[in-house]
Amino acid sequence: GNSVTQMEGPVTLSEEAFLTINCTYTATGYPSLFWYVQYPGEGLQLLLKATKADDKGSNKGFEATYRKETTSFHLEKGSVQVSDSAVYFCALSGGGGSYIPTFGRGTSLIVHP
Amino acid sequence: DSGVTQTPKHLITATGQRVTLRCSPRSGDLSVYWYQQSLDQGLQFLIQYYNGEERAKGNILERFSAQQFPDLHSELNLSSLELGDSALYFCASSVAGGNYEQYFGPGTRLTVT
Helix, strand or coil, rough: CCCEEECCCCCEEECCCEEEEEEEEECCCCCCCEEEECCCCCCCEEEEECCCCEEEECCEEEEEEEEECCCCCCEEEECHHHHEEEEEEEEEEECCCCCEEEEEECCEEECCC | CCCCCEEECCEEECCCEEEEEEECCCCCCCCCEEEEEEEECCEEEEEEEEECCEECCCCCCCEEEEEECCCCCCCEECCCCCCCHEEEEEEEEEECCCCEEEEEECCCCEEEE
């Protein structure tokens, strides 16, 4: 079946540092890939998405590129802010006729001033 | 605000009891998903409905059931509750199934005592 693996957290950074959160996946066919963010006490929000190989999703300074050859969708941001502190989830859906969405376990990001 | 509403926000009940969680999807969305989020299990997909029909089933216990009504709202029924059922339950909606992004509600926090 499909699976998503994210790096373990928490990731702790100082403000303005560079962020990378690794995500790799296993899936049949051509799924769409997503990053969602969850702020404390809230539901998940879509951060960005990519629907085919080599697509780059971007939003609010975050970027991720759909790499089919390495089955990866790493999240990056050039300069993090304290307000980026949250839990980030990598996810996939579709592909191979599967309707079941698959989420990673989430990576907690803590940004210090 | 994602446009997805969930009620109630908090629920405290005793073991052995039955509860119903309610979800209203975003206007125009036909697909509804239910998830359970706990510290040890992460975000677990339970079940998906599309336009009133069950579309996909994940790690949903036999004690749990769901349905989607003609007006597209959905209910998740949890019965014979156990302490381990204490968790956050999220509903999400999307335009359709497959590759579409999901919009999450604020969740219902269930505490079983």
